[in-house]
Amino acid sequence: MEPPICCITSRCANEITTLLSPPSPHQLQEYYQKIFSSRHCNDITVKHDDQLGKGVYAVKDFKEDQLVLKDQMLVGNQHSFNKIDCFVCSFCFRFIGSIEIQIGRRLYLEELRANKSHDCDVGSSSKSSKNCHEMDSSDEEESTWKCSSGSSKTKVPLPEGVVELLMNGQFRLPYSEKFSLPQAVPCHGGCGEAYYCSMSCAEADWESSHSLLCTGESSDPRRKEALLKFVKHANETNDIFLLAAKVISSTILRYRKLKANYPAEKEKYDASCVSDHYNISLLMEAWRPISMGYKKRWWDCIALPDDIDSSDEASFRMQIKELAFESLQLLKEGIFVQECEPLFSLEIYGHIIGMFELNNLDLVVASPVEDYFLYINDMSDPDKEEAEKITQPILDALGEDYSTCCEGTAFFPLQSCLNHSCCPNAKAFKRDEDRDGQAIIIALRSISKGEEITISYVDEDLPFEERQASLADYGFRCRCPKCIEEEP
Numbered sequence: 001m002e003p004p005i006c007c008i009t010s011r012c013a014n015e016i017t018t019l020l021s022p023p024s025p026h027q028l029q030e031y032y033q034k035i036f037s038s039r040h041c042n043d044i045t046v047k048h049d050d051q052l053g054k055g056v057y058a059v060k061d062f063k064e065d066q067l068v069l070k071d072q073m074l075v076g077n078q079h080s081f082n083k084i085d086c087f088v089c090s091f092c093f094r095f096i097g098s099i100e101i102q103i104g105r106r107l108y109l110e111e112l113r114a115n116k117s118h119d120c121d122v123g124s125s126s127k128s129s130k131n132c133h134e135m136d137s138s139d140e141e142e143s144t145w146k147c148s149s150g151s152s153k154t155k156v157p158l159p160e161g162v163v164e165l166l167m168n169g170q171f172r173l174p175y176s177e178k179f180s181l182p183q184a185v186p187c188h189g190g191c192g193e194a195y196y197c198s199m200s201c202a203e204a205d206w207e208s209s210h211s212l213l214c215t216g217e218s219s220d221p222r223r224k225e226a227l228l229k230f231v232k233h234a235n236e237t238n239d240i241f242l243l244a245a246k247v248i249s250s251t252i253l254r255y256r257k258l259k260a261n262y263p264a265e266k267e268k269y270d271a272s273c274v275s276d277h278y279n280i281s282l283l284m285e286a287w288r289p290i291s292m293g294y295k296k297r298w299w300d301c302i303a304l305p306d307d308i309d310s311s312d313e314a315s316f317r318m319q320i321k322e323l324a325f326e327s328l329q330l331l332k333e334g335i336f337v338q339e340c341e342p343l344f345s346l347e348i349y350g351h352i353i354g355m356f357e358l359n360n361l362d363l364v365v366a367s368p369v370e371d372y373f374l375y376i377n378d379m380s381d382p383d384k385e386e387a388e389k390i391t392q393p394i395l396d397a398l399g400e401d402y403s404t405c406c407e408g409t410a411f412f413p414l415q416s417c418l419n420h421s422c423c424p425n426a427k428a429f430k431r432d433e434d435r436d437g438q439a440i441i442i443a444l445r446s447i448s449k450g451e452e453i454t455i456s457y458v459d460e461d462l463p464f465e466e467r468q469a470s471l472a473d474y475g476f477r478c479r480c481p482k483c484i485e486e487e488p
């Protein structure tokens, strides 16, 4: 198999080296200080260590179960396969619409998928090959709960027309007003794909990346067609490409903003870097948030799947590289900008996806549909009996998995600086009140001022060798106190 040849990688070799060079200690400090001050956060800090790279440290004492960090994502995406089950804000991932819309839309899309299983718009994507650090959820225990009478294995369709009535808000479920959700705001570009919980989320998403990726009527027809092909390819192969597209798009948009302000802020940039095609200083500045993430090429760091023999490793990694190249060509057709050419090199694309592979946190948001049915189940008779006359057929139509969490993957600027320990002092954990896509880090025990805050990237209850094998995918051997003690 011939390796894919990317002309941009050779043409822009110097610029790519600059973009991929690790930030200086001063740049690191400046970047994280800006984040901490914009969030009024004085509880933690990010420091660099020669051995472990960046790490997060406590600036005050934390008690067990105390919130250590709430982190707003830099980029995130709901998995394509989850879009049928959960209707969420495309920017903050809060559930939107109403309980009736959540249920009606899911039943409608499931039916649509069953009818044309191959050509569904939403597509069925393979999950990202490896979801790095899984986020626990307080709903985990509850999700094992099975509604007393709603766990029927075979789905029983609702009478004709009921699904439409649910979706149109013409059929109210009992007590659903107790679980009200923000009204869905459609993307003003008219793509019919992105919906939001508020105008502010719609505007923030438009400004940060969606204006380049929107396939609405206002977009150029040629680019629109290319983008639709790119999305289809991602949905059919690996939806991590959609997240990579957001990174590139947001970098281009930041670059344009910086360029628009350039005359006023000229002295901040190195004039010697101005080239005919683009200004690498401006591009570097636009790339800054991404430059902070620990990176390797995707095809170099992706874990070898269990079913691939080690003798086939080289060919597997080549296939991954080819897949990335295929995806990049489609994205290029859709959003290429000459001034930002290095961003469209396979080298940069590979590093962006590799960054996700090594840093991303699973995005999990608990579903209000689950809360709703739990509420009905916990009611006392005769109100419960009355309500179940209506809710039982709905549960029977939804089937066993009547409620699903919003699932996706996201890159968080601070959470991604947390190093691993097999005896961690913190963990990612969604509390009942955490109903959007932010990362929540909670102290597992008391943490003293100055101590490094660590989480576990793997199940820390696994035997020593299994933990080390899983951590090898992250490129290191753990030397935490537990590993030193357990090392044979």
Ligand SMILES: C[S@@+](CC[C@H](N)C(=O)[O-])C[C@H]1O[C@@H](n2cnc3c(N)ncnc32)[C@H](O)[C@@H]1O
Pocket (backbone or CB within 6 Å): 051, 052, 053, 054, 055, 292, 293, 294, 358, 359, 415, 416, 417, 418, 419, 420, 421, 474, 475, 476, 477, 478, 479
């Ligand atoms: C999510 S990042 C953590 C932040 C990272 N130190 C940085 O500089 O960006 C994950 C990477 O950090 C490094 N790392 C994390 N925990 C480590 C540990 N206990 N020992 C050695 N390296 C570690 C590994 O290179 C790993 O792939």
